[in-house]
Amino acid sequence: MKKSSPTIRDVAAAAEVSVATVSKYMNNTQRFSAPVEAKLKAAIEQLGYRSNPLARSMITGKTRTIGLAILDIRNPHFTNIVKGANRIAMQNDYTLLLVDTEESQERERQLIEALAQRVDGMIVSSRMPEEAIQWMIDLNKPVVLFGRTRELPIPSVGTDSHLAAYMLARHLLNEGHRHVAYLGFGQSRWNAERIRGVTECFQEAGLTIDVHDAHAPSAQAGEHACSAIMLAPKRPQAVICYNDLIALGFMKEARALGFKLPDDVSVVGFDNVPYGEYASPALTTMDLQSERMGEVAMQKLLDVLAGHDGNGEYSLLEPRLIVRESTRRREVGAEPVSLPTSKPRRKA
Incomplete structure (x- = not known):
């Protein structure tokens, strides 16, 4: 016959205390003297007792669960955020409940409202404007929230998108690039800040940039946008992409069109996703500290749950430039090289 699991009554009998004392100790609702807590700890370990999370939540009103809503689990930027957030949650005896909104603003609110009913608090990445x-x-x-809120009393964490874009643009200027395009994603709350950073940097040098928009923050969208940019009469010497996924898709299509990278065009992105380092050529990017972002967001939420007032507090992480082989130095004033005479055709 299978041995039954130890109950809270078994722990109380072994420790020679009441069931209520065991419950308060297990749920961290009351402290006891050192000898009593030592007896409780020894009894729990000896019996191998494990509390029932559902029963505990009914008593305390707490689930010990944190909800994390991200935009796309396929994007390594968000998986890194999950990794960082989960690390801090586990260290504090919390479980992470993940929701992937799949870049769908239509379903985002419905999913987050359902998530709120099952957790003690939430960390949310959203495309919705602040007023919504x-x-x-x-x-x-x-x-x-991820990304600063200026009017709402919600704690948030993010990386300085304006500075990150400015740093990337400055790197390209220092490498001699003068004809530069920005391939953004207009639905993002951070896109305008990145355009502003790139534009400001080039305006200081008396130059302008060409702004384009991808239909999604994905590699496929980067592929789709590439030909219109690279086959245009005013072809850029370098392209700054909204994120690394768009940049990797853009690079793939540029090679399919017959261009050599970075000889014909330099390409850069944002996020420092893990496999950008293993692309050919390896991708120059801005490290936005995605994992650290998840850690900071989780700690902020735990602080609020512990009773600390974090309303409106914003933590700004410093971006870091990662220079790899997808950019090369170009002679200042040099015009873009001519379009390849023969281009390999992709299969339909």
Whole structure:
């Protein structure tokens, strides 16, 4: 016959205390003297007792679960955020409940509202403009957002997109690039800041940039946008992409069109996704500290759950330039090289 699991009554009997004392000790709702806590700890370990999370949540009103809503689990930027957030959650005896909104603004609110009913607090990445997310406050659950909120009393964490874009643009200028395009993603809350950073840097040098927009923050969107940019009469010497996925797709299509990288065009991105280092050529990028972003967001939420007032507090992480082989130095004033005379055709 299978041995039954130890119960809270068994622990109480072994420690010679009441069931209520065991419950309060297990749920961290009351402290006891050192000898009593030592007896409780010894009894729990000896019996191998494990509390029932559902029963505990019914008593305390807490689930010990944190909700994390991200935009696309396939994007390594977000998987790195999950990794960082989960590390801090585990260290503090919390479980992470993940929701992937799949870049769908239509379903985003519905999914986050459902998530709020099952967790103690939430960390949210959203494409919604700030004026459209008041409803998150009305859920009456602590929330931490990625990206700064200027009007709402919600703690947030992010990386300085304006500075990151400026640094990338400065790198290209220092490498002698004068004809530069920016391939962005207009639905992102950070896209305007990146355009502003790139534009400001080039304006200081008396130059302008060409701005284009990808239909999604994906490698496929980078592929799709490449030909219109690279086969245009005013072909750029370098392309700054909204993120690394767009940059990797752009590079793939540029090679398919017959261009050599970085000889014909330099390409850069944002996020420092893990496999950007293994692309050919390896991708120059801005490290936005995605994993650290997840760690900071989780710690902010745990602080709020512990009773600390984090309303409106914004933590800004410093971006770091990672220079690899997808950029090369070009003679200042040099015109773009001519279009290849023969281009390999991709199969339909």
